[in-house]
Amino acid sequence: MDFFERFAVPHPSFLIYASMVGIGLTMIAIVIGITYFKKWGYLWSEWLTTVDHKRIGIMYLLSALLMLFRGGVDAIMMRSQLALPDNTLLDSQHYNEIFTTHGVVMILFMAMPFIMFFFNFIVPLQIGARDVAFPRLNAISFWLFFMGMGLFNLSFIIGGSPDAGWTSYFPLAGNEFSSSVGTNYYMIAIQIAGIGTLLTGINFMTTILKMRAPGMTLMKMPMFTWSAFIANVIIVFAFPVLTVALAMGTMDRLFGTNFFTTVNGGMDMLWANLFWVWGHPEVYILILPAFGLYSEIISTFAKRNLYGYKSMVASMVLISLLSFFVWAHHFFTMGQGALTNSIFSITTMAIAVPTGVKIFNWLFTLWKGKIEFTTPMLYSMLFIPLFTLGGVTGVMLAMSAADYQYHNTMFLVAHFHNVIIPGVVYAMLAGLTYYWPKLFGFMLNEKLGKWTAWVLSIGFVLAFIPMYITGLDGQARRMYTYSESTGFGLLNMVSFVGAAIMAVGFVLLVYNIYYSTRYASRDISNDPWDARSLEWATHTPVPEYNFAITPQVNTTQPFWDSKKNGHQLFKGKIEKIHMPNNSGLPFIMGCFFFVFGFAMVFSMWPLVIIGLIGILACLAYRSFEKDHGRYISVEEIEETETKLRGAKQ
Amino acid sequence: MKELFPLKQVMGFVFSLILTAVALLVYFTDMSFSVGMTVLLLTAFIQAGLQLVVFMHAGETNDKKSIYTNIYYGLLIALITIFGTLLTLIWDM
Amino acid sequence: MKVDNSLPLEYSTEENSLKILGFWIFLGAEIMLFATLFASYFTLVNRTGNGPTGAEIFEITPVLIETILLLTSSFTIGLGIHAMRIGNKKATMAFFFITLLLGAGFLGFEIFEFVHYVHVGATLQTSAFTAILLTTLGTHGLHVTFGFFWGLFILLQIKKRGLTRETANKSFIFSLYWHFLDVVWIFIFSFIYLKGMM
Ligand code: HEM
Numbered sequence A: 001m002d003f004f005e006r007f008a009v010p011h012p013s014f015l016i017y018a019s020m021v022g023i024g025l026t027m028i029a030i031v032i033g034i035t036y037f038k039k040w041g042y043l044w045s046e047w048l049t050t051v052d053h054k055r056i057g058i059m060y061l062l063s064a065l066l067m068l069f070r071g072g073v074d075a076i077m078m079r080s081q082l083a084l085p086d087n088t089l090l091d092s093q094h095y096n097e098i099f100t101t102h103g104v105v106m107i108l109f110m111a112m113p114f115i116m117f118f119f120n121f122i123v124p125l126q127i128g129a130r131d132v133a134f135p136r137l138n139a140i141s142f143w144l145f146f147m148g149m150g151l152f153n154l155s156f157i158i159g160g161s162p163d164a165g166w167t168s169y170f171p172l173a174g175n176e177f178s179s180s181v182g183t184n185y186y187m188i189a190i191q192i193a194g195i196g197t198l199l200t201g202i203n204f205m206t207t208i209l210k211m212r213a214p215g216m217t218l219m220k221m222p223m224f225t226w227s228a229f230i231a232n233v234i235i236v237f238a239f240p241v242l243t244v245a246l247a248m249g250t251m252d253r254l255f256g257t258n259f260f261t262t263v264n265g266g267m268d269m270l271w272a273n274l275f276w277v278w279g280h281p282e283v284y285i286l287i288l289p290a291f292g293l294y295s296e297i298i299s300t301f302a303k304r305n306l307y308g309y310k311s312m313v314a315s316m317v318l319i320s321l322l323s324f325f326v327w328a329h330h331f332f333t334m335g336q337g338a339l340t341n342s343i344f345s346i347t348t349m350a351i352a353v354p355t356g357v358k359i360f361n362w363l364f365t366l367w368k369g370k371i372e373f374t375t376p377m378l379y380s381m382l383f384i385p386l387f388t389l390g391g392v393t394g395v396m397l398a399m400s401a402a403d404y405q406y407h408n409t410m411f412l413v414a415h416f417h418n419v420i421i422p423g424v425v426y427a428m429l430a431g432l433t434y435y436w437p438k439l440f441g442f443m444l445n446e447k448l449g450k451w452t453a454w455v456l457s458i459g460f461v462l463a464f465i466p467m468y469i470t471g472l473d474g475q476a477r478r479m480y481t482y483s484e485s486t487g488f489g490l491l492n493m494v495s496f497v498g499a500a501i502m503a504v505g506f507v508l509l510v511y512n513i514y515y516s517t518r519y520a521s522r523d524i525s526n527d528p529w530d531a532r533s534l535e536w537a538t539h540t541p542v543p544e545y546n547f548a549i550t551p552q553v554n555t556t557q558p559f560w561d562s563k564k565n566g567h568q569l570f571k572g573k574i575e576k577i578h579m580p581n582n583s584g585l586p587f588i589m590g591c592f593f594f595v596f597g598f599a600m601v602f603s604m605w606p607l608v609i610i611g612l613i614g615i616l617a618c619l620a621y622r623s624f625e626k627d628h629g630r631y632i633s634v635e636e637i638e639e640t641e642t643k644l645r646g647a648k649q
Numbered sequence B: 001m002k003e004l005f006p007l008k009q010v011m012g013f014v015f016s017l018i019l020t021a022v023a024l025l026v027y028f029t030d031m032s033f034s035v036g037m038t039v040l041l042l043t044a045f046i047q048a049g050l051q052l053v054v055f056m057h058a059g060e061t062n063d064k065k066s067i068y069t070n071i072y073y074g075l076l077i078a079l080i081t082i083f084g085t086l087l088t089l090i091w092d093m
Numbered sequence C: 001m002k003v004d005n006s007l008p009l010e011y012s013t014e015e016n017s018l019k020i021l022g023f024w025i026f027l028g029a030e031i032m033l034f035a036t037l038f039a040s041y042f043t044l045v046n047r048t049g050n051g052p053t054g055a056e057i058f059e060i061t062p063v064l065i066e067t068i069l070l071l072t073s074s075f076t077i078g079l080g081i082h083a084m085r086i087g088n089k090k091a092t093m094a095f096f097f098i099t100l101l102l103g104a105g106f107l108g109f110e111i112f113e114f115v116h117y118v119h120v121g122a123t124l125q126t127s128a129f130t131a132i133l134l135t136t137l138g139t140h141g142l143h144v145t146f147g148f149f150w151g152l153f154i155l156l157q158i159k160k161r162g163l164t165r166e167t168a169n170k171s172f173i174f175s176l177y178w179h180f181l182d183v184v185w186i187f188i189f190s191f192i193y194l195k196g197m198m
């Protein structure tokens, strides 16, 4: 029995047991379902082994939506606990676990895969490529991410969740104060997913640098591709920092080193420092692709070329650099001198300038445009004012002296939700609605979509604006309750109502997906929004080779030009196309990573070694493997093309 | 045999040995901290540049621009990270 | 597959030149990885707790031997690539073999060095300084170990399959990796050892 005791949850509750049962039953149902419908072969050959960027994209999307749900449940529980003073719905330990997993899940396992979905699905289409530069590596990225996500989510039913915050500051996160395996999960699961993300960064940088269609110079790339490029640059240079920090944290917890302890020279502040050297660029990794999506959407529905293309690009390049110059603004109160704080204050305020430039560019794009209020456009219009508010409070926080008042209060919580929800989440939903027809061949219901946008926005304002006030009044973040005499009760109740309204918004989204899947018309064109860039120039559903003939580009909006100005996109005749083969190796390697990670969490060394050997064996196999890909013949392409053309148009 | 040892690479190797020897002066002679650090910084960065250009053929294709930009960008951020960390945690703490 | 015969073999296909650029970008990430280790090292270098300082445990002789071994191996892998470009399979293999031998020698001395540290009471757990020292050296050492096996596999492939587009491409990328490790070592040599003993 001793062996199994370690897997028990240290601080169980009815909710956790109920979820265990729920998860167990769902798993069993899925296995039975797949077996019953004889879908194992299909699952393996079409999904688990795929190297197609579109399918990998869809798997990222599913993971992101799943995690949105999980993180959302965490959020609702937190707001319910805080709705009333001295509430006892959750105890302090559960509250700690929930705000920790909420933060990690939302940033690393919801927002990240969501943008990965857009990178994967859109970028190759937008630049007229057949796939990404390294399709196999792309699959490895996904499976590492997926296994990291799985491992992290396992924590709350096996061994206990991490409880030291998504920032996991030491010494709190050290063995002394976090004695359960929870923080091991944090360190190792994020490590595995992070390596996957780093590989994605390399892959997409190479793809965008080298695989653009003929004529598409860097300054003719669509804005989303530009934003994806910059985000991936930041990924490549920021994620190694996280890798090292997590490795050091893991060693402190498992091998008794003294990096971040308070004895034998250890320095807990070093963790905070390294975490934010990665952490601040990370928030820009999230927001830049969102900006890219807004740019596409705004120019499509204002029926205008994006205003100030060059300044858009320049501001993103500047942001990518500056995002590495500001990290200490997350710990102005740690004790460093006024000189350091002043420097980081100034760099932080400076970063608001290129961000402001972008806001003005969108406004100028709208200015003389013929605006069409579709759902994606509605999200964008809600984004501009709400995000600006978040940016302004960011600049308030950037003043180091003033930050002594704001830091670690609900004001800060309001700030970052104010930039992340209207900034990132709205962009994801807008982009999802916008690209849905390209993904699945039908459109999401516009009426329900607009309702969703409005409901989410009302909920958002109610949920987060009150936090600015309670924060200034001194309500600290991460406190599981407060007494009635503080007077925070009313505004927290408003926040709870707001959160509940947002939950309704997400339910509406799910209902919209269900409703549209059942009732939406399948008879739509390849270009239902009358858009401007190349991803709309191919068929729906997109054939595996994307474009039968590589498109020719001479402006920033080649597809628009081909529709309105007689630009000829496809010249020449169809030739056979070289495609990569599917492979089971990425998935298998992912499984070994999972075994390795799980064994590490519980310090089961023999199993760690087995996992490690498995990983290395996969790499060795890959080194010796001969795989030259395959060709799709001209006849096959022509057949597909005729079929797709017959179905639509 | 001779064609296997191109002059450029042999010279590069000799030069890197010389740089190592110069760096060693820091150990074998009595230098002040600042002089020593200057010597080390110079020799290390020259040596790194040497590897990049002579041995790694960084500039030989039309990806030259991407490659150099990538490396310089990485270097810049690396230095910012190192010096920013030291400023925050040591010099100004 | 587009083949361009005017370029050296390792660049000759589109896939090959993608891989080379991709690897350069990976090296950019590696720069940040080691930069983070250096940043941590410089932060923790004087935080020795009850343990020894760098000056007390560093020894110049093994460090110098390691440096010479690695520098020479960087030279020989460069010669290997040169031999590959003039199409000399035998010489390519010979230079690869020498490189790997030197790499193994480096690892041998590094292990010896680590054993020495443990003997003088500088283990992973002793202090923040020893932890970051061994982690930084160990990360480089692991890279070399990984490179050793990778290089070995490539050598076997050249032997079996000859100098093809694939093997040439792999060899070139491996050489980039190996040179890069040499560059990292130069920084370790200068700013960990020499600075520590200054
Ligand atoms: C105008 C631009 C921005 C400025 C000037 C700014 C400034 C700041 C400052 C100074 C803090 C630290 C405050 C404290 O801890 O007391 C902070 C926290 C934060 N910001 Fe921003 N920010 C900006 C935009 C963004 C964006 C676009 C995002 C995300 C998409 C973001 C996400 C966050 C997060 C997640 C935190 C808090 C993390 C935590 O402590 O858990 N910020 N911001």
Ligand SMILES: [Cu+2]
Residues within 6 Å of the ligand: A279, A280, A283, A326, A327, A329, A330
């Ligand atoms: Cu920040």
